[in-house]
Structure formats: C-alpha cells, structure tokens
Amino acid sequence: MPSLGASAAPRTTPDPAAARVPASARVPASGRVPASARSGERAAGPGLPGEAAAVPVRPGRGRPRSETVERAIIESVLRLLEEGVPLAELSIEGIARAAGVGKATIYRRWEGKEALFVDVLVAMxxxxxxxxxxxxxxxxxxxxxxxxxxxxxxxxxxxxxxxxxxxxxxxxxxxxxxxxxxxxxxxxxxxxxxxxxxxxxxxxxxxxxxxxxxxxxxxxxxxxxxxxxxxxxxxxxxxxxxxxxxxxxxx
CATH class of the missing domain: 1.10.357.10 (Tetracycline Repressor, domain 2)
Structure with a gap:
C-alpha cells in the first residue's frame, strides 16, 4: 500500500544566497507550513514522487490570495475524492494538476500529503x-x-x-x-x-x-x-x- 508521506530531500548544490526555511518552521505540530514560511517554495527533488528540496525564499504574495489558492487546492482534493479516486491513489502531482497549480505551490503550504489531507478532513x-x-x-x-x-x-x-x-x-x-x-x-x-x-x-x-x-x-x-x-x-x-x-x- 503506497505511503502518504512526503520526505524532504537535501539540496545537492548549496546556494549561499538562498535562505533556507528552518525545519522547525516547516514541521509544526499540525504538519501545516506556517504562514511565515509559506513564501519559501519547495520544489520536487530527485527520487520518489513527492520528495522535495528547499529552494530560495521568495516574497510573499499576500494572505487573501494565499487563502484563495489553499481553498482551490482543498476543493480539488474533494473533487477527486467525489470522482472516486481512493485516498491512497491521490498524488501531489495529480492534486496540483487538478487545482491548476504547481507542486511547489502545494509544498509551500503543506509539509506533505498527510498535512494536506488533515485540512481536507477538517474542511469536510x-x-x-x-x-x-x-x-x-x-x-x-x-x-x-x-x-x-x-x-x-x-x-x-x-x-x-x-x-x-x-x-x-x-x-x-x-x-x-x-x-x-x-x-x-x-x-x-x-x-x-x-x-x-x-x-x-x-x-x-x-x-x-x-x-x-x-x-x-x-x-x-x-x-x-x-x-x-x-x-x-x-x-x-x-x-x-x-x-x-x-x-x-x-x-
């Protein structure tokens, strides 16, 4: 049975100019990436699907727009579930495609699929x-x-x-x-x-x-x-x- 987790892979090429999001900020008790860390995007790394590596911090886009994007992602998960896609078969790639966003947009807001699915359960x-x-x-x-x-x-x-x-x-x-x-x-x-x-x-x-x-x-x-x-x-x-x-x- 596939795992729901998404593990973070280390950077292979250090970039001194890039500000890394602290681990303590990326892994809160709820698994949700805090608002203060959401301006630092995460991009898909090598290896298994869903693995991620940190990339440079980018300027925030404003909380109202962030909430709109988060809601669109959660609603895309709900729509996939309504269409009959089992929870175990949902992938970050598929969710991002359904929501019309990049994987980095999802990783900027959630540490992994477990944290995203918790918010989906809460929304339900x-x-x-x-x-x-x-x-x-x-x-x-x-x-x-x-x-x-x-x-x-x-x-x-x-x-x-x-x-x-x-x-x-x-x-x-x-x-x-x-x-x-x-x-x-x-x-x-x-x-x-x-x-x-x-x-x-x-x-x-x-x-x-x-x-x-x-x-x-x-x-x-x-x-x-x-x-x-x-x-x-x-x-x-x-x-x-x-x-x-x-x-x-x-x-």
Whole structure:
C-alpha cells in the first residue's frame, strides 16, 4: 500500500544566497507550513514522487490570495475524492494538476500529503458550534450537538464516510487528525467539565476524563457504532439533562 508521506530531500548544490526555511518552521505540530514560511517554495527533488528540496525564499504574495489558492487546492482534493479516486491513489502531482497549480505551490503550504489531507478532513467536518457560556449544562449541550451534527453529515455523505474510514488505515494521518481535530475537541469539553467541578455543578469524585466519556459516550455510540439509530433534534438536550441528574453533587 503506497505511503502518504512526503520526505524532504537535501539540496545537492548549496546556494549561499538562498535562505533556507528552518525545519522547525516547516514541521509544526499540525504538519501545516506556517504562514511565515509559506513564501519559501519547495520544489520536487530527485527520487520518489513527492520528495522535495528547499529552494530560495521568495516574497510573499499576500494572505487573501494565499487563502484563495489553499481553498482551490482543498476543493480539488474533494473533487477527486467525489470522482472516486481512493485516498491512497491521490498524488501531489495529480492534486496540483487538478487545482491548476504547481507542486511547489502545494509544498509551500503543506509539509506533505498527510498535512494536506488533515485540512481536507477538517474542511469536510461540520464547524464546531460556539459555546454559549451561560452554564455548564448549555455548553455541554452545544458540544454534544456538534457530535450529533457530524454524525448526520457522515450519514448523508457517502464520500465523507468513505474517506474517514480510509484515513483510519494510515496511522500517521489518523494520529495527525486526532492531534489537530479530535484532541482539540476533547480539551474543549475538559475545560467545561473542570469549570463545572470548580463551580460545584458536577461531582468532584470522578476524573474529568471519565466525566467526558460518560457524557459523550451515548452520542458517539449512536453516530459511530449504531448508525441505524436516530439522531433527532433535541437529543443533545435529552442526553445532557439525563446524565447531569446523576453527575450533580449529592446534597
């Protein structure tokens, strides 16, 4: 099975006048090339397809244009997936051709295919609803509502369901997706639960991790395991109210 990764090859002819993009800037936690490094393009190097070598830093073209190009690249990946191209068969060359850009344009924005595919998965996700902040109960309802809506989106989109399933087969991509998306959502819930314990709204004899599992578990079961079960409007409120009855401190 082909690898999704793209490794960086060293320059064979050093150019003293060329400013190299620091490795720390090219490999952030999310795998995304930071905006400060995107003016330094990467060009395809020798060897396997997808290998890259750094080239001289060029002046930036402005953030609005950068966002337009990034969106065009992500939409090209989505279009290829909709046409039935498996995730494993997508190549930087094919993506660049579909988007009408050069490979260097993609490498200037993403470290490799894993980082690009993480952004594609994020683009396919339902945006997180804002937390109202009025009470722990209301914030937990908003979090569970986000899970419910993502479940509905995956059920209604065969492509999304397929791509998420394929991503599980690639440990590096799946780990990156968890770090960039799933862990962020978990930390969001943890912060609400800690506030609930501190304010006396939630019992303090259970760990935040266990409280999160108790609250999110029923909704995740319906969205991931029991995909034939209903995800009706009002389910988030029903679950939170039922669970909070047992999670409030005793008198």
């Amino acid at each position: 996700e339902e945006p997180e609803p804002p937390l109202p902040g009025t009470s722990v109960r209301d914030d937990l309802v908003a979090i569970l509502e986000g899970i419910r809506r993502r479940g509905l989106a995956k059920r209604s989109s065969a492509m999304m369901h397929s791509v998420v399933g394929q991503a599980r087969r690639y440990p590096r991509l799946w780990e990156q997706y968890h770090r960039t998306v799933v862990d962020v959502r978990r930390h969001r819930m943890d912060a609400v639960l800690r506030r609930g314990i501190a304010d006396g709204e939630l019992r303090g004899d259970l760990t935040v991790e266990l409280l999160g599992d108790i609250l999110a578990g029923p909704m995740l079961t319906r969205t991931l395991l029991r995909t034939d079960s209903s995800l009706d409007e009002g389910l988030s409120e029903t679950l939170v109210d039922a669970l909070l009855a047992g999670l409030r401190p005793s008198a």
